Amino acid sequence: MSRNPSEGGARRGLIAFAWLWVGLPLAYGLFELVRKASQLFTG
Amino acid sequence: MPPAALSVHLSIGQAYAWSVFKAPLESALDISGTLSALPFQLGIVMLGLSAAFGGTLVERNGPRWAMTVALVCFSCGFLLSALGAWTGQYWLIVLGYGFVGGIGLGIGYISPVSTLIKWFPDRPGMATGIAIMGFGGGALIASPWSTRMLESFGSGSSGIAAAFLVHGLVYAVFMALGVLLIRVPRPAPQDAAGTDATAGAGGVQVSARNAVRTPQFWLLWLVLVMNVTAGIGILEKAAPMITDFFGDTSTPVSVTAAAGFVALLSAANMAGRIGWSSTSDLIGRKNIYRVYLGVGALMYLLIALFGDVSKPLFVLCALVVLSFYGGGFATIPAYLKDLFGTYEVGAIHGRLLTAWSTAGVLGPLIVNWIADRQEEAGKQGPELYGTSLFIMIGLLVVGFAANELVRPVHAKHHVEEAARVPESV
Numbered sequence: 001m002s003r004n005p006s007e008g009g010a011r012r013g014l015i016a017f018a019w020l021w022v023g024l025p026l027a028y029g030l031f032e033l034v035r036k037a038s039q040l041f042t043g
Numbered sequence: 044m045p046p047a048a049l050s051v052h053l054s055i056g057q058a059y060a061w062s063v064f065k066a067p068l069e070s071a072l073d074i075s076g077t078l079s080a081l082p083f084q085l086g087i088v089m090l091g092l093s094a095a096f097g098g099t100l101v102e103r104n105g106p107r108w109a110m111t112v113a114l115v116c117f118s119c120g121f122l123l124s125a126l127g128a129w130t131g132q133y134w135l136i137v138l139g140y141g142f143v144g145g146i147g148l149g150i151g152y153i154s155p156v157s158t159l160i161k162w163f164p165d166r167p168g169m170a171t172g173i174a175i176m177g178f179g180g181g182a183l184i185a186s187p188w189s190t191r192m193l194e195s196f197g198s199g200s201s202g203i204a205a206a207f208l209v210h211g212l213v214y215a216v217f218m219a220l221g222v223l224l225i226r227v228p229r230p231a232p233q234d235a236a237g238t239d240a241t242a243g244a245g246g247v248q249v250s251a252r253n254a255v256r257t258p259q260f261w262l263l264w265l266v267l268v269m270n271v272t273a274g275i276g277i278l279e280k281a282a283p284m285i286t287d288f289f290g291d292t293s294t295p296v297s298v299t300a301a302a303g304f305v306a307l308l309s310a311a312n313m314a315g316r317i318g319w320s321s322t323s324d325l326i327g328r329k330n331i332y333r334v335y336l337g338v339g340a341l342m343y344l345l346i347a348l349f350g351d352v353s354k355p356l357f358v359l360c361a362l363v364v365l366s367f368y369g370g371g372f373a374t375i376p377a378y379l380k381d382l383f384g385t386y387e388v389g390a391i392h393g394r395l396l397t398a399w400s401t402a403g404v405l406g407p408l409i410v411n412w413i414a415d416r417q418e419e420a421g422k423q424g425p426e427l428y429g430t431s432l433f434i435m436i437g438l439l440v441v442g443f444a445a446n447e448l449v450r451p452v453h454a455k456h457h458v459e460e461a462a463r464v465p466e467s468v
Contacts, residue, residue: 018046021220022053022177029183033310039303 044162047224048155048174051110054214055117055151056181058086061140063189064206067198072133082124082140089145091400094153098393099251101150106158106225113151114218120144121211129204151218152178152396155225156376157389162228164385167377168328172320175373179313249383251390253456259382260395262445267375267398268405269442270335273343273435274368275406277361278312280414280428281305285358288351288425296354304358311362312369319370320377328378332446335367335374340439342367347432351425372399382452409434 061083068079101109123139126132155174163170192209196202254260277284282301289296296304323331342360350357376392383391413431 015046018220018224021217022046022049025053025184025217026049026177026180029180029185029187032187033183033306036306037303037310039299039306 044155044159044225045170045173047110047221048159049177049180050221050224051113051151051154051218052174052177053181053184054218055113055148056178057185057189057210057214058083058090058144058148059179059182060185060189061086063186063193064203067193067203068128068133068136071128071198071200071203072131074133078133082137082144085137085141086145086148087403088400089142090148090152091397093146093149094393094396095149096393097146097150098153098390099387101153101393102157102251102387102390105227106154107222109150109154110218110222110225113147113154114215114222115147116143117147117151117218118211118215120147121207121214125204125207125211127204128200128207131200149393149396153389153393155221156392157385157387158225158227160376160380160385160388166321166324167380168323168331168374169317169321171376172317172373175320175376176313176316176369178372179309179316179369183309183313247382247384247452248386248458249391249452249456250458251387251394253458254379254383254387254391254452255394257452257456259449259452260391262449263375263378263382264395264398265445266332266336266442266449267371267395268402269438269445270332270339270371271368271399271402272406272409273339273439273442274312274365274371275402276410276431276435277364278308278368278406280410281308281361284428285361287423287427288357289354291424292351294354304361307358308361308365311365315366315369316373319366320373323370323374323377328374328381329446329449331370331374332378333443335371336439336443336446339364339367340436340443343432343436343439347429347436382449386458 061080065076065079068074069076097109120139120141120143123143124136127135127137127139156171159170159174160167189206189210192206193202196205249257282298282305285296285304286298286301319331319335342364346357346360350360375395376388379391379395380388410428410431413434414427417427417430
């Protein structure tokens with residue numbers, strides 16, 4: 001069963017959007033974590 | 044499916060960042076430190092209870108229903124808390140965040156687990172590791188975010204109310220993605236040999252009701268209690284512990300450096316969830332728990348014997364222990380799948396989470412009580428923790444022995460295919 005190209009594109013777009021939705025806040029959290037953790041070596 | 048699961052777990056993981064609100068609440072509503080911890084404590088108790096008692100409902104009604112319940116409860120908990128802060132009625136915050144929000148925590152925690160295992164039957168450790176890593180990541184996001192919000196709105200009662208309101212609304216929108224995207228895969232494919240990929244070892248499927256009657260369930264319950272107690276033992280006292288261990292050395296640890304150590308432990312906890320859980324797909328569940336419990340005990344022994352001699356050794360051992368703590372949480376659903384199949388693995392997982400509530404009380408109690416007694420006896424520095432560390436080693440050895448006793452589930456507990464109730468979307 002093959003999927004038409006526009007359907008496949010929309011699906012890929014949705015997957016990318018969903019990963020960005022959760023990935024961006026997580027990246028922010030990790031950035032703050034690294035900033036804080038570096039205090040162990042500099043603080 | 045992973046982003047759907049992550050959207051829920053990253054949200055409810057906010058619970059571990061509750062401490063951000065403690066000091067502002069204490070000064071704004073004139074309450075004690077014990078009272079300001081109550082919403083979080085009630086939330087964790089409700090997490091265990093709702094996961095244990097709501098697990099079967101989650102299995103019956105499907106992950107979309109469960110995520111909707113989690114969204115409504117978690118967000119309404121914040122909205123009720125906003126009302127409580129605004130009107131100065133602290134009991135509303137306890138009821139909202141602790142009771143109503145706590146139900147959202149429990150249902151949300153187990154909601155994607157069995158679905159993810161069904162989507163990735165060959166790699167259940169990796170699948171659950173992704174979701175449960177999100178719970179660890181939730182606090183990483185919420186802690187700085189909530190702090191900034193309180194700085195903007197002010198830490199008076201109206202500022203706290205505004206922060207709670209924004210949390211409730213933003214988390215509702217954020218979790219909505221999970222509700223919209225989640226779905227159960229089509230019935231399990233059979234491989235060339237005709238084996239059901241979603242079944243446990245040997246094609247086993249066991250109901251939640253039967254699972255709690257097996258020794259395997261209670262052995263895993265014991266394994267989880269011991270592993271989590273040992274992890275919480277360090278997590279609970281991480282900052283004072285590293286300060287006390289190196290207070291009298293030529294390189295004492297400052298308050299800022301201790302905060303950095305705590306942050307590093309959070310990173311290890313999170314990395315362990317995805318890293319070790321995925322590793323369990325390769326080396327097997329029983330073996331990975333041998334590592335968590337056996338090597339964990341060895342790490343504690345190194346801290347107890349040489350922890351005050353070398354700071355890098357102390358930090359390294361603590362990081363390994365915390366990575367095992369996270370790994371233990373994330374691997375347990377896959378272990379349950381291996382033993383009981385996927386039929387009601389979410390409900391079984393929910394019941395097993397009572398081990399978390401038990402360890403949540405046991406771990407801090409052991410470390411704090413012993414440290415207080417040692418302090419009263421005039422001890423200081425590493426001596427404050429010596430006894431606790433050896434108790435943790437003992438607990439891990441008990442967990443190790445329990446893991447060794449785990450065997451495949453007896454055929455009398457298996458559920459025949461005709462008797463199974465299909466799951467909703």
